[in-house]
Amino acid sequence: xNITILEPFLSGSHQKWAEGYQAHxxxxxxxxxxxxxxxxxxxHGGAVxxxxxxxxxxxxxxxxxxxDMLDVAAFLGLTRKHTAGIPVAxxxxxNQVTYPWSPADEDVSLRRDNHYGFINYTSALASGxxxxxxxxxxxxxxxxxxxxxxxxxxxxxxxxxxxxxxKSSVLALGMALSSxxxxxKPVKHAEPTLLWNHRWEYDKxxxxxxxxxxxLKAERIPFKLIVLGASxxxxxxxxxxxxxxxxxxxxHFGYTxxxxxxxxxxxxxxxxxxxxxxxxxxxxxxxxxxxxxxxxLPNRLAYPEHIPEKERHRHLYENEEDFYAKLRDVALxxxxxxxxxxxxxxxxxxxxxxxxxxxxxxxxxxxxxxGNK
Numbered sequence: 001x002n003i004t005i006l007e008p009f010l011s012g013s014h015q016k017w018a019e020g021y022q023a024h025x026x027x028x029x030x031x032x033x034x035x036x037x038x039x040x041x042x043x044h045g046g047a048v049x050x051x052x053x054x055x056x057x058x059x060x061x062x063x064x065x066x067x068d069m070l071d072v073a074a075f076l077g078l079t080r081k082h083t084a085g086i087p088v089a090x091x092x093x094x095n096q097v098t099y100p101w102s103p104a105d106e107d108v109s110l111r112r113d114n115h116y117g118f119i120n121y122t123s124a125l126a127s128g129x130x131x132x133x134x135x136x137x138x139x140x141x142x143x144x145x146x147x148x149x150x151x152x153x154x155x156x157x158x159x160x161x162x163x164x165x166x167k168s169s170v171l172a173l174g175m176a177l178s179s180x181x182x183x184x185k186p187v188k189h190a191e192p193t194l195l196w197n198h199r200w201e202y203d204k205x206x207x208x209x210x211x212x213x214x215x216l217k218a219e220r221i222p223f224k225l226i227v228l229g230a231s232x233x234x235x236x237x238x239x240x241x242x243x244x245x246x247x248x249x250x251x252h253f254g255y256t257x258x259x260x261x262x263x264x265x266x267x268x269x270x271x272x273x274x275x276x277x278x279x280x281x282x283x284x285x286x287x288x289x290x291x292x293x294x295x296x297l298p299n300r301l302a303y304p305e306h307i308p309e310k311e312r313h314r315h316l317y318e319n320e321e322d323f324y325a326k327l328r329d330v331a332l333x334x335x336x337x338x339x340x341x342x343x344x345x346x347x348x349x350x351x352x353x354x355x356x357x358x359x360x361x362x363x364x365x366x367x368x369x370x371g372n373k
């Protein structure tokens with residue numbers, strides 16, 4: 001069967017997911033895409049550009065697989081002569097109904113932020129099936145839709161919420177986790193090594209993360225630090241402060257293009273303290289856990305889904321003080337953590353070697369039901 005992925009924002013986790021499925025699927029997977037930049041413009045104009053690519057492609061796939069960055073209704077309207085009868089699935093990496101907007105974004109004060117959430121809503125209506133990358137993501141989107149629609153003046157279509165719920169399900173994010181495997185034993189430092197491997201943005205709550213490390217240093221608790229992840233022109237000031245205050249602890253500070261170097265640094269780390277206020281799945285968290293980092297995660301968002309229930313009391317925290325107490329305890333007892341490090345079994349189910357067959361079965365069934373297989 002032929003599957004066409006429609007991705008207007010081919011970058012980061014979106015690109016890894018699309019290309020990962022393409023590489024591991026038993027189906028023939030084609031990716032129609034635009035570069036991963038100008039995300040707002042991609043949500044507005046990406047459907048027009050990809051509709052032109054699709055119409056000129058000359059092939060008729062058995063299934064269209066869009067992502068949440070595409071205005072699916074607009075795409076289908078522009079390609080109806082070519083796409084009639086083809087089943088459509090949309091995969092939600094994130095959504096703009098519940099995503100916390102930056103307070104500095106002028107679209108919030110001008111009330112323009114609602115438009116992007118409405119694109120996600122109409123895309124869900126126009127799709128035959130909807131897939132979310134975590135149970136938390138599906139639940140938060142469905143719970144938010146009634147109030148989101150309720151803010152409009154009339155003809156709100158609240159009855160559509162049930163229709164969307166009925167055709168939605170969870171399909172975990174496929175990841176190339178096995179590409180993080182190393183030959184040989186990883187280097188470990190005498191001190192416990194802490195890790196940050198997320199984007200340098202406000203929604204990851206870097207102030208809370210670094211303030212905890214400043215407290216460790218003030219208490220003269222030794223540690224080393226690895227900071228990874230993409231930075232931006234307006235990244236929070238705390239990163240510059242931390243680079244100065246923690247200069248004696250830093251092993252690495254900044255983004256790395258090399259997957260091999262990224263893996264080596266993850267395997268060097270012992271502890272993954274996470275403070276994020278937003279994560280629909282948490283790919284960077286899963287990568288670190290796979291590399292045997294001891295996770296300290298907030299008991300919210302999608303994080304509990306990555307930890308076996310019987311282990312959650314060790315790895316999940318409830319508030320900032322609980323976070324620091326757990327971090328301090330683990331840092332002081334890192335030898336025991338290293339001796340019993342077997343955390344990758346929490347998350348290796350997300351590797352494409354385990355998930356690709358599930359994707360193939362679901363999408364194959366959709367095509368078969370539509371008579372397109």
